[in-house]
Amino acid sequence: MSLGGRLRRAAELVALPAVLLAAWWVTSDGSESFYFPPLREVVGVLPETWFAGGADARIVSDVLPSLARLLTGYGLAAVVGVGAGLLIGSSPTLRALVEPVLEVFRAVPPPATVPLLVAVAGIDDRMKVLVIVFGCLWPILLNTVEGVRAVDPVLADTCRSYGIRGPGRVRSLVLRSASPQIMTGLRQALSVGIILMVISEMFAASNGIGFTVVQFQRTFAVPQMWTGIIVLGLLGVTLAWVFRAVETRVLRWYEGIRSAHRSGG
Amino acid sequence: MLEVRGLRKVYTSRDRTVEALRDITFSVAAGELVCLVGPSGCGKTTLLKCLAGLLGPTGGEVSVEGRPVSGPPPGMAVVFQVYGRSLFPWMTVAQNVELPLRHKGRGRAERRRLVTAALADVGLSHTPDAYPWQLSGGMQQRVAIARALAYEPHVMLMDEPFAAVDAQTRADLEDLIRTLWDRTGVTTLFVTHDIDEAVYLGERVVVLSSSPTVVQDDLPVDLPRERDQLDTRALPRFTELRSRVYGEIRSAQRAASRADGA
Amino acid sequence: MSARPAGPQVPRTVVLGATGLALTALAAEVLPRALGIPGDVLPPLSVILGALAAELPTPQFRAALGATVVQWGLGLAIAVVLGVSVGVVLGSVPWLRRLTASTVEFLRPIPSVALVPLAVLVLGTQLRSALLLIVYASFWQVLVQTMYGVADVDPVAEQTARSYGLGRWARVRHVLWPTAQPYVATGVRLAAAVALILAITAELVIGSPGLGREIAAAQSGGATALVYGLVLVTGLLGLVVNVGVRALERRLLRWHVSVRGEVAP
Numbered sequence: 001m002s003l004g005g006r007l008r009r010a011a012e013l014v015a016l017p018a019v020l021l022a023a024w025w026v027t028s029d030g031s032e033s034f035y036f037p038p039l040r041e042v043v044g045v046l047p048e049t050w051f052a053g054g055a056d057a058r059i060v061s062d063v064l065p066s067l068a069r070l071l072t073g074y075g076l077a078a079v080v081g082v083g084a085g086l087l088i089g090s091s092p093t094l095r096a097l098v099e100p101v102l103e104v105f106r107a108v109p110p111p112a113t114v115p116l117l118v119a120v121a122g123i124d125d126r127m128k129v130l131v132i133v134f135g136c137l138w139p140i141l142l143n144t145v146e147g148v149r150a151v152d153p154v155l156a157d158t159c160r161s162y163g164i165r166g167p168g169r170v171r172s173l174v175l176r177s178a179s180p181q182i183m184t185g186l187r188q189a190l191s192v193g194i195i196l197m198v199i200s201e202m203f204a205a206s207n208g209i210g211f212t213v214v215q216f217q218r219t220f221a222v223p224q225m226w227t228g229i230i231v232l233g234l235l236g237v238t239l240a241w242v243f244r245a246v247e248t249r250v251l252r253w254y255e256g257i258r259s260a261h262r263s264g265g
Numbered sequence: 266m267l268e269v270r271g272l273r274k275v276y277t278s279r280d281r282t283v284e285a286l287r288d289i290t291f292s293v294a295a296g297e298l299v300c301l302v303g304p305s306g307c308g309k310t311t312l313l314k315c316l317a318g319l320l321g322p323t324g325g326e327v328s329v330e331g332r333p334v335s336g337p338p339p340g341m342a343v344v345f346q347v348y349g350r351s352l353f354p355w356m357t358v359a360q361n362v363e364l365p366l367r368h369k370g371r372g373r374a375e376r377r378r379l380v381t382a383a384l385a386d387v388g389l390s391h392t393p394d395a396y397p398w399q400l401s402g403g404m405q406q407r408v409a410i411a412r413a414l415a416y417e418p419h420v421m422l423m424d425e426p427f428a429a430v431d432a433q434t435r436a437d438l439e440d441l442i443r444t445l446w447d448r449t450g451v452t453t454l455f456v457t458h459d460i461d462e463a464v465y466l467g468e469r470v471v472v473l474s475s476s477p478t479v480v481q482d483d484l485p486v487d488l489p490r491e492r493d494q495l496d497t498r499a500l501p502r503f504t505e506l507r508s509r510v511y512g513e514i515r516s517a518q519r520a521a522s523r524a525d526g527a
Numbered sequence: 528m529s530a531r532p533a534g535p536q537v538p539r540t541v542v543l544g545a546t547g548l549a550l551t552a553l554a555a556e557v558l559p560r561a562l563g564i565p566g567d568v569l570p571p572l573s574v575i576l577g578a579l580a581a582e583l584p585t586p587q588f589r590a591a592l593g594a595t596v597v598q599w600g601l602g603l604a605i606a607v608v609l610g611v612s613v614g615v616v617l618g619s620v621p622w623l624r625r626l627t628a629s630t631v632e633f634l635r636p637i638p639s640v641a642l643v644p645l646a647v648l649v650l651g652t653q654l655r656s657a658l659l660l661i662v663y664a665s666f667w668q669v670l671v672q673t674m675y676g677v678a679d680v681d682p683v684a685e686q687t688a689r690s691y692g693l694g695r696w697a698r699v700r701h702v703l704w705p706t707a708q709p710y711v712a713t714g715v716r717l718a719a720a721v722a723l724i725l726a727i728t729a730e731l732v733i734g735s736p737g738l739g740r741e742i743a744a745a746q747s748g749g750a751t752a753l754v755y756g757l758v759l760v761t762g763l764l765g766l767v768v769n770v771g772v773r774a775l776e777r778r779l780l781r782w783h784v785s786v787r788g789e790v791a792p
Contacts (some may be wrong), residue, residue: 013629020630035649096543101551107765109727112739112758115746119754120568154350160336161317161343162365162416172364176355191638195728198640202732203743210640214732217644225644232641240636253355253396260398 035222042226049227058212063231066208069125070197073132077189081137082182085144086174095145106142110135110196114203123204128197135196136189143185147178180254183247190243194236209235266452267293267316267420271325274311285311287477289325293420298446298453300463303473303481304514309456310346312478313424316454317343329420340419344426348406352397359384359393362412369416383415386445403434407441414445420452427462436494439466443492460514464488464506465497472513475521482513570752579756588741595726595737595764598654602661603722607715610666614673614711619703624674635671639664639725640732647733657729657737664725665718669711676710677703712776719772723765738764 021039028038050058088095113134121127151174159165159173175182201210213228215221248255272289275282285308293299303309314320316327318337327334329341342365345351352361359380366376384390387407397405406426413421423442427435439462446453457463463470464486472482488502497503555572558564566574582588617624617631639660646656680703688698730739738761745753 012625016626016630017633035645093543096540097547099547100544101547103769104548104762104766107769108758108762109724109765111724111728111731112742112761114731115742116754116758119746119749119751152350154345154347155353157314157317157319158343158345158351160319161341162368163337163339164365164368168368172353172356176353179355191636192724194638195640195724198638198643199728199732202640202643213641213644217648220648222648225648229641229645233637236636236638236641237633253398256396257354257398 037223037226042223042230045223046227046230049224050231062207062209062212063235065125066197066201066210067235069128069200069208070132070193073129073196074136074189074193076129077133077136077140077193078186080133081140081185081189082144082175085141085178085182086148086170088141089145089148089178090174095149099145102138102142102145106138110192111199114196114200118204128200128205128208131200132193132196135192139188139192140182140185143181143188144178147181148174150181151177179250183251187243187247190239191236194239198232266295266297266330267454268328269316269325270327272312272315272322272327273324274308274315274320275323284477286315286322288479289473291471291480291483293452293454295419295452296450297468298443298455298466299469299471300467301454301456301471301473302460302463302510302514303458303478304475304518305458307473307476308478309458309473310424312473313343313422313456317341317422338420342413342416342418342421344406344409344413344421344423346425346428348402348409348426348429349397351409352405352412354396354398357394357396358389358400358408358411361397361408362415365412365416379415379417380411383411386414387411387441401434403430403438406430406438410438410441410445414449418451420454423453423455425457426455428458435462440492440494442466447490460507460510461498464503464510465492465494470506470510472510472517474517481517482510484509567749567751570755574752575755575759578750578752579759582753582756591736591738591741592760592764594654594735595730595739595761598657598661598729598735598737599719599722599726599768601654602658602726603665603715603719605658606662606665606718606722607669609662610669610714610718611673611711614670615677615699615703615707617670618674618677618707619699631667631670635667640728643729643732646729652734654735656733657726657735660729660733661722661725665722668718668721669714672710672714672717673707676707679710680706709780712780716769716772716776719768720765723761723768727761 025039028036029040031038050063088098110131114131117127117130117134121130155173155177159169164172197208198210198213201208202214205211209228209232213225213232216225216228269292270290272286273284274286275284289312301309301312311320315322316334318327318334318341321335329338332338353364356364362380362383363376366379371379380393381390384393387410389404389407389411392400392404397408400408409426427438430438442453442455443466445451455463455466457466467486469483469485471480472484473479474481484506486506488497488500488506552572555575557571559566559569559571570578617627642660642663646659650656650659684702684706685698688702693701726737727739729735730737730741731743734740734743738757742754742757742761745757
């Protein structure tokens, strides 16, 4: 791409966000509204709200625990979901047996289980991780089953005729072939997981981003509440970007095939 | 090397049964290059899957190197018709060729040597790091052939491998198969529906009937060992053999349509 | 269109699926008793169903169910209308698409629950708060899928339409919309599930009327069996939504299924 083209592309990326931010800054500047404080004020209290206090800063005492719970739950759900999905997807009988049951579990809106798990597991980290596992598990599991089921029969024959079986077959054939669907499941699960992380903290917790933001709202610390919304938003955006980077790497071959087919007609 | 005796395959579903293969008997000696030709829909792919141990026969027996086949035999490599789907799209060309060797437990150095040699053999030394879908159809089929070669098989099965490439590429690939066979002497069974291809490539041609399939004829190809797309195809003997196979297949098809009409 | 012939596998799947459901129900009944799990952790299925049966006829339950369905439906409808119209405009005007891409990519992953405190402060605990969350979360699903769909329009079809002198509106109707339709349907399907999740979320953490609030109330009242029963109801609601939207999709897009079934060979 030429320098001009690159500059143009960069301008397109920043233009609208810059305009929107500037508009927010300017229109809110003289704001007398209690709920919509000037952006200047929000940005001003952001550092002291989240980063001040060294080891006691909210970034350490609230954001990190939230993230740890999210990643633990998400990771557990990924391991269990992909593992069970491999098993169920490779056996038509097993799949027919459990699929309706899984559909019922998947259909339960995960937030509904928050009070349930509070009743069962208390209000500690265990409950929050369980909530996240429960919410993230089904999209990962069901998408993995779909992906495993759709393994190309010619590739499967190729593996058999070259004596590739067992764990090697799972690694070289099944997991890779199902990876587009697995990534779809993981992507859906990530956004559900973030929602559940926040809700479980809003519902019952003594720390975490969700807890903190609701505390600000209840104490009418409005500018601080706005910083909480910004931090939560940034967290969501960052996680989505990290996920996209991983996905691009894992699915490079898949995108390659798709664009090869598109240009090939 | 490869023995097929009384092979029969019947597909059964709830409301009907289809007899795909009725009675197939033939053999391929060590180091031979045999072409199996038959009309469309005569169950060539079924037969090949039975030979490759990918499909259990209803009756009869297949044995490779004296051992009855009950699953994919270890010394056999298969090149499938649909090249686009038999290569792993998430692996590079070199990784595709290397994969079976890894599972065979070959050391790293030897794997590298075999992969390099096989890619050089099929004329793809320059693209080890490309992905299959970045290559043309003919080149993809070369990768599949290289994978089979690197596996150092005792028997190579090829299922209409050139059915989906254009005429020029096809001629190149046919010559590649002849050259490789000449040099390695690997026992090769080449399945095709193309009569010209069967006669041009084979040292022997086994002609199949229409479904339910039996072996219609088994004739040696007494053409010079050195083959050439122009000269060989212009030989009177080539035309004779070709006409004979063509006649066999025509009469088989006519017999089949008579049987259908009755 | 003829129905799929009843092959031998169809009844087998149904039998197996029913068996799976029956076994799960049996386990839910027997295991809590056999393992001596206390009733406030996991009551047997019959106790759960009993508690639910007592709840079903009450006007309170019916009002809650109705409120959830209304919030869900209204939020989804707004999100679909907004998502499709914005998606068509952004998708079919290249410079607009390039200009908004970064903003869309930034706003989309912001978890809608981040808006909870703001919604509570500004809009209170009523329907409007819930709608804000539902619409924000589902809008992006519809928008992004619509934009994919519009981008997928075959340039040859577009040029053909142009060369026959079809005007802008006619091209949108006859070329763009048919192409985008299956994508929009996917977006609506995803949005329908997300809308239900956010409806329950709003009821749970904001306290807007609905099943989520009933679940929270039952939990704080210690009625564990009823909590399970209500979660089961939300699951059935989710199932009806999933199955219903999928059936609708199949019905509307029957002409298109073969096209969409195309996979990379």
